[in-house]
Amino acid sequence: MSLLVVGSVAFDAIETPHGKVDRTLGGAASYFALAASHFTPVRVVAIVGEDFTDEHRAVFHGRKIDLDGLEHAPGKTFFWAGRYSQNMNERTTLATELNVFADFKPTLPDSYLNSSTIFLGNIDPTLQRSVLKQIDRKPKVVGLDTMNYWIERTPAELRETLKHTQILMINDDETRQLTGEHNLLRAAKHVFKMGPRTLVIKRGEHGALMVHNNFLFSVPAFPLEEVHDPTGAGDSFAGGFMGYLASAGAVNEQTLRRAMVYGSVMGSFTVERFGVERLAKVKRAEIHARARRFLKLTTFKL
Amino acid sequence: MSLLVVGSVAFDAIETPHGKVDRTLGGAASYFALAASHFTPVRVVAIVGEDFTDEHRAVFHGRKIDLDGLEHAPGKTFFWAGRYSQNMNERTTLATELNVFADFKPTLPDSYLNSSTIFLGNIDPTLQRSVLKQIDRKPKVVGLDTMNYWIERTPAELRETLKHTQILMINDDETRQLTGEHNLLRAAKHVFKMGPRTLVIKRGEHGALMVHNNFLFSVPAFPLEEVHDPTGAGDSFAGGFMGYLASAGAVNEQTLRRAMVYGSVMGSFTVERFGVERLAKVKRAEIHARARRFLKLTTFKL
Numbered sequence: 001m002s003l004l005v006v007g008s009v010a011f012d013a014i015e016t017p018h019g020k021v022d023r024t025l026g027g028a029a030s031y032f033a034l035a036a037s038h039f040t041p042v043r044v045v046a047i048v049g050e051d052f053t054d055e056h057r058a059v060f061h062g063r064k065i066d067l068d069g070l071e072h073a074p075g076k077t078f079f080w081a082g083r084y085s086q087n088m089n090e091r092t093t094l095a096t097e098l099n100v101f102a103d104f105k106p107t108l109p110d111s112y113l114n115s116s117t118i119f120l121g122n123i124d125p126t127l128q129r130s131v132l133k134q135i136d137r138k139p140k141v142v143g144l145d146t147m148n149y150w151i152e153r154t155p156a157e158l159r160e161t162l163k164h165t166q167i168l169m170i171n172d173d174e175t176r177q178l179t180g181e182h183n184l185l186r187a188a189k190h191v192f193k194m195g196p197r198t199l200v201i202k203r204g205e206h207g208a209l210m211v212h213n214n215f216l217f218s219v220p221a222f223p224l225e226e227v228h229d230p231t232g233a234g235d236s237f238a239g240g241f242m243g244y245l246a247s248a249g250a251v252n253e254q255t256l257r258r259a260m261v262y263g264s265v266m267g268s269f270t271v272e273r274f275g276v277e278r279l280a281k282v283k284r285a286e287i288h289a290r291a292r293r294f295l296k297l298t299t300f301k302l
Numbered sequence: 303m304s305l306l307v308v309g310s311v312a313f314d315a316i317e318t319p320h321g322k323v324d325r326t327l328g329g330a331a332s333y334f335a336l337a338a339s340h341f342t343p344v345r346v347v348a349i350v351g352e353d354f355t356d357e358h359r360a361v362f363h364g365r366k367i368d369l370d371g372l373e374h375a376p377g378k379t380f381f382w383a384g385r386y387s388q389n390m391n392e393r394t395t396l397a398t399e400l401n402v403f404a405d406f407k408p409t410l411p412d413s414y415l416n417s418s419t420i421f422l423g424n425i426d427p428t429l430q431r432s433v434l435k436q437i438d439r440k441p442k443v444v445g446l447d448t449m450n451y452w453i454e455r456t457p458a459e460l461r462e463t464l465k466h467t468q469i470l471m472i473n474d475d476e477t478r479q480l481t482g483e484h485n486l487l488r489a490a491k492h493v494f495k496m497g498p499r500t501l502v503i504k505r506g507e508h509g510a511l512m513v514h515n516n517f518l519f520s521v522p523a524f525p526l527e528e529v530h531d532p533t534g535a536g537d538s539f540a541g542g543f544m545g546y547l548a549s550a551g552a553v554n555e556q557t558l559r560r561a562m563v564y565g566s567v568m569g570s571f572t573v574e575r576f577g578v579e580r581l582a583k584v585k586r587a588e589i590h591a592r593a594r595r596f597l598k599l600t601t602f603k604l
């Protein structure tokens with residue numbers, strides 16, 4: 001199945017206890033596309049400025065990543081700067097310069113209109129819905145990410161977009177904020193009434209929990225000795241998840257469980273180095289080897 | 303194998319968003335013994351005061367719980383009062399009255415001296431070691447729990463006791479404090495140099511992680527719609543863990559993984575009601591059914 005992602009492509013300045021980078025390729029759509037492209041071809045809908053050069057495009061080259069939907073606009077690319085605490089549990093945003101992203105109106109090239117798997121990255125819910133409207137036929141699967149900003153400021157628009165969403169992928173706090181319910185299982189029931197049939201709760205270093213009408217599935221984060229930069233872990237998770245699901249063709253309990261694992265695998269690679277460095281270099285054999293290590297990490301017999 | 307636990311038996315006053323109890327049976331040894339007794343006979347070494355009556359003893363009756371090592375002393379039983387925050391993520395201690403526990407000098411009845419599996423609950427490391435000294439032969443397995451108080455105040459004594467310990471069972475913060483290392487895998491290597499070969503990191507609502515020289519194993523907390531009182535979850539986990547391990551006879555990768563699951567099963571029952579209420583009533587069939595639900599919660603195929 002063809003996978004389309006809409007979201008941000010950005011330059012990030014990141015500081016962690018393990019070092020700093022001044023201006024590295026980032027943004028949810030970048031991490032998503034790099035992670036997903038190991039499983040299936042990905043079509044990217046995003047916007048960049050004049051400072052985004054061939055050198056930056058090159059990171060996506062030689063992969064199954066279609067950049068026909070990457071709009072180049074006058075001005076500068078979205079820029080984000082952040083610093084992680086000593087334990088990397090907390091992150092302080094030092095700068096957010098929307099630049100060309102402020103006027104982003106996602107426009108799909110004709111070649112994208114038949115996409116059957118869609119991931120609506122964390123942007124204005126109205127723009128997320130505008131992407132769905134452009135798609136020819138009803139997509140087979142729509143996944144969605146959002147954040148506190150949209151939950152607070154545009155609740156009605158978000159609810160409208162959620163009606164067209166099958167898989168909601170957010171963190172614990174966002175789940176609680178969206179539903180007004182602290183208990184995650186009860187919160188999931190509220191989410192199911194909004195449209196999605198599957199809630200994936202991303203819990204960072206604590207892994208991820210999938211709540212589906214018919215089953216629960218939990219996957220831990222992979223314990224690593226080297227965690228250099230948590231940036232993009234959640235977006236890499238989403239990319240691995242949706243990429244695997246699109247490649248599998250069918251959405252069922254078996255493939256959803258496996259999608260959780262491949263999402264976690266991709267997230268675990270991302271955090272080992274700064275920005276997309278590790279993700280851009282990871283090999284197919286490494287992905288499968290780590291998936292098998294997830295199996296060893298969680299397997300028991302009664 | 304015969305399982306011995308040393309620790310506190312207490313009265314607890316607990317307040318959570320789901321209600322309050324003024325004076326309920328608590329203490330680490332109580333939760334541990336009730337949980338472990340579903341798997342193997344348990345011998346309890348603890349101290350109580352004159353306010354601990356036959357009515358309280360009755361909670362342990364009809365189970366494989368030996369109270370010959372429960373000392374009755376003049377004075378009052380250890381009393382603890384605490385209040386949980388709205389989300390139950392934080393707990394405020396309102397009162398700690400050590401009472402007879404202040405002068406606790408664990409003395410093992412003769413019938414306990416051949417115990418082969420020992421759990422040293424969270425008490426002064428010197429007292430923990432005094433229990434080991436009374437045991438006839440070198441025990442087959444020694445598990446140990448401790449806390450920030452002992453890590454800060456009696457580090458040398460704790461280190462000495464750890465030399466005789468195979469399984470250390472503490473939380474993330476305690477692991478970091480004990481080793482001075484934030485990364486849990488690297489912290490485990492420090493722990494291994496202190497004596498234990500297995501580190502079990504209890505993470506509350508995020509489950510538990512086992513780090514062993516040769517393998518890693520992660521188990522989630524069971525997602526529950528009803529969490530009424532987190533008190534005693536960690537001690538119930540330890541009881542299920544050590545109880546299963548003692549019943550299995552052998553300590554190997556297979557039994558250690560299963561011990562993690564049965565520990566989590568027992569912890570998940572405890573939090574569903576106040577104090578030991580649920581734990582004291584749970585049936586063997588329910589334990590096995592929940593273990594199977596853990597299997598469904600974590601199983602995937604590649």
